Amino acid sequence: MITLSTRTLMFIASAYGANKTFSAASNASQCELSFASDPSLAIGDIVEISSGWGRLNNRLARVDSISGSGPYLVVLEDIDTSDTDVYPAGTGTGTVREVSSWTEITQKKTISASGGEQQFADITAIEDETEKKIPTIRSAVSVSVEVFDDPTLAYVPVVKAAADASRVAGVKMSFPNGSKLYANAYWSMQDVPNIAKNEALTTKIDMSYASAPKRYAS
Structure with a gap:
């Protein structure tokens, strides 16, 4: 679906x-x-x-x-x-x-994820005619969230505190189909908003997952 x-x-x-x-x-x-x-x-x-x-x-x-x-x-x-x-x-x-408590990140414009791809090591021998690779590790998962800028929102000091301390903090995503995703991540937040002529100010929150995320169907 x-x-x-x-x-x-x-x-x-x-x-x-x-x-x-x-x-x-x-x-x-x-x-x-x-x-x-x-x-x-x-x-x-x-x-x-x-x-x-x-x-x-x-x-x-x-x-x-x-x-x-x-x-x-x-x-x-x-x-x-x-x-x-x-x-x-x-x-x-x-x-x-x-x-024990979650604070919602509101006014999101876009959410994009990258990384998590399987990495491979080349094990091709000189006598081989076809290249061979075996799986090793996965690349780090990063999530970037573009939000409409508003420093008075409740989540801002929470994100900044995690970013300033360089400590992990949990992230929860709840999807319209009822599924939920949980992960631990390192956070950062852009201090200076993006400014474009005749457009709303935006800023960016970045996350780097500290461990594998967990997805539940409900």
């Missing part, structure tokens, strides 16, 4: 809960975190994960289920950590913190 861009919403994480330590992370199709004490999370919460697993570290994920009472078990929705070559058993411990 085709989805129009109209009514696409974008938010920056503007407040977080305290860090909660988990003592184990499972190798499963949906990663389960074990907490010795109650992490005070609820189903549907969005959490930022710090983990010994590089591919899980700095990601945002949604809480799918909660059970137990010592240990308290929290399942991360659609976060597959079953591959022990990528997620070595027993080494994924770390912390989570809830994204």
Whole structure:
């Protein structure tokens, strides 16, 4: 089904809960975190994960289920950590913190994404007649948002604070078809607006993803 861009919403994480330590992370199709004490999370919460697993570290994920009472078990929705070559058993411990507040980025004119392309290494031998390449890493994902300039809007100090501190902050995108995208990103914001004759002032927000984004269908 085709989805129009109209009514696409974008938010920056503007407040977080305290860090909660988990003592184990499972190798499963949906990663389960074990907490010795109650992490005070609820189903549907969005959490930022710090983990010994590089591919899980700095990601945002949604809480799918909660059970137990010592240990308290929290399942991360659609976060597959079953591959022990990528997620070595027993080494994924770390912390989570809830994204407790989002601030909407309003007056968006355009949103454009780039990067994420698969990179390849050339392994062509001298005797080969056909070039050979194998996949390596993916290029960094960047998102650029052109907005109509208004320094009084609520999101401006939130974005500038993240940019000035060179720290990651969560981004949420909500699409008209009900799907949602979550990611952690480094932010920057153009201070001087773009000025063109007889046109509205605009400025630009740039993001560079610090980890893989997560898309949920609803």
